[in-house]
Amino acid sequence: MLLNKTKSNYLLKYNTNIREKIRDIKKTFEKNKLIHQNLSVNYFFNKKEKKLIEYKIIIHLANKNVIFIITDKNSKIINYITSGLLGYKGFQKRSKDAVIILLKKIFFFFNYINNKNTSIYIKGLKYNRKLIIKKLKKKFIVKSLIYNDILPHNGCRPKKKKRI
Template sequence: MATQRVKKTVKDKKVKRDKKVEAFGIVHIKASFNNTIVTITDRNGNTLSWASAGLDGDYKSSKKSTPFAAQIASEKASKKAFEMGVREVDVYVKGPGMGRESSIRAVESSGLKVKLIKDVTPMPHNGCRPKKRRRI
């Protein structure tokens, strides 16, 4: 008698577990001339959520550097962190980009309580020669 072989076609789906997160986080905003990247971490530096202006394909090329794109990216990252349990944040802003202020406002308006805003843009003590002057 012949035995039938049955192939398994349905794979077990991995279930995402909710991480236990403390109520405090740190928001790192990197605003460059071309893009804005928002990362929310815990006190140890482990990434909880992140978003950027060009992440979902909504904004490409020069539109990534606009304040509105930075606002959308900040709202996405903040909502993810809020759902994980983060309630209070410190904000560290780095870079000369246009999305600095709008991303800070978006973090505040998304329900996270901002305790500290600090500018951590690296400034050289006359190190390497800078790029050519921008003419806008």
């Protein structure tokens, strides 16, 4: 008997707290309609949504090829596609057309990544980098962008070699 009363008292207090919070939310929404667009109910209840990265897209932009590798969060390769696999040869492999067709193939065949949290790793040169990022941001939820430029900045001048 006592347990039921304490449970019911707890539930009543919990429900009244929720009702008060909802009443406060409604008042703020009535005062300023713009808040409704920016804030959600989770903001007022202090519930944090966990948004973990589920997939990684690794992009190698080499001198003569473009490689897209899709891995899961444990870095196990799910699939990959290159411009050479599409039938391009030579300089065509790193052209803008090859990159656009690669992205279309990724969006078509790997549609299970849509609306999932992804991180993008870009290694190599800067050819078509902005195009790739813009297209990927439209289709996937990008949580992080990591650049790894391999190009040297030429550094210090080396010493002269001795003539013998």
